[in-house]
Amino acid sequence: MKHYLILIRPYGMLFLGFTPVFSGMANGEFTFLKLLILLIIGFLGHIFTFVQNDYYDVQVDSKSKYVSNRPIVIGNITQKIALAIFAFSFIASLILTILFFFNLYSISILLIAFLFITLYNKYSKYFFGMEYILGLGIFSYGLFGAFSVSENISYLALIISAMGFLQWLFSVGISANLKDVEFDSKLKIRTTPIAFGTHISEKKLIIPISFILYAFVIKFIHILVSLFAFIWGYTSIIVYNLPIPAICFLLLSIILFYLTWKILSTPMAKRDKMLIFVGLQEGLSLLLIPIVLMSYLIDNLGAIYTILIILILIFWPLFWFRILYGKRMIPLE
DSSP: OOHHHHHHHHHHHHHHTTTHHHHHHHHTOOOOOHHHHHHHHHHHHHHHHHHHHHHHHHHHTTTTTTTTTEEEETTOOOHHHHHHHHHHHHHHHHHHHHHHHHHHHHHHHHHHHHHHHHHHHTTTSSSSTTTHHHHHHHHHHHHHHHHOOOOOOHHHHHHHHHHHHHHHHIIIIIIHHHHTTHHHHHTTTOOOHHHOEEEEEEEEEEEHHHHHHHHHHHHHHHHHHHHHHHTTTTTTBHHHTBBBHHHHHHHHHHHHHEEEEHHEHHHHHGHHHHHHHHHHHHHHHHHHHHHHHHHHHHHHOOOHHHHHHHHHHHHHHHHHHHHHGGOOSOOOO
């Protein structure tokens, strides 16, 4: 059982799981059953994404000292079973969409999301900049959540979908690829950091200023797009006459810029610490969405459910890290 949990990475399920939920709510959906179905579809999308990624990367992963112990690589789960798992996730997503959200837009956009994700998983080791394709898949997942509510998409739903795109663009193109520069360089895999000239010299990670600027620009755009929800008046920086969303947004933004610097400045010899900064960056980037939506969620769900969502986003990954990796708390991959 543990091998299957490691394969599907439950600690990260909320990243993609909540994407259609948040965009659905941003487009006016607050029916509990429909939001639950969107969450399940999001979970299935997460399983599809990561199991399919391991399925296509099995040969490459077998050569890495960091991920050569993945379940498919070591044979605890066969490739046929992995194929069956992500195929089931795809089919189940379509069935649930047809049963609960059937319209031409929702089905089409969901299929496009799966297509982009599949293109990334299959070709990410062969072409530079494939994280943009994955980001489009996540953006499409957001649009799917919005289209499941109405054929007319609100600007707030577009902002939430764009936040998902930028979050994954950074997490994959900056964080994930940077920690694997040494391994990718040996296999001549041209990821974004390597294309910018990042390399290992005398066991030291050498990062050119151009890539540092690129990373901060992506993070700045991410924060700026998030800020549009406040600037354009779709959500408020004040709840209960207190600037709670504004304060939380400012603190998160500062921390995210700080973590960006820590990811870029941590030496490869301390890769374990880099992984911690990467994990914090990803978790807080996800948390940015309910902070942006805080006033909107409180108006439509109430304060208790809004706080509950935020707490779930915080404690869900911590729970699964503890279950799967014990005191170490993070997968060293």
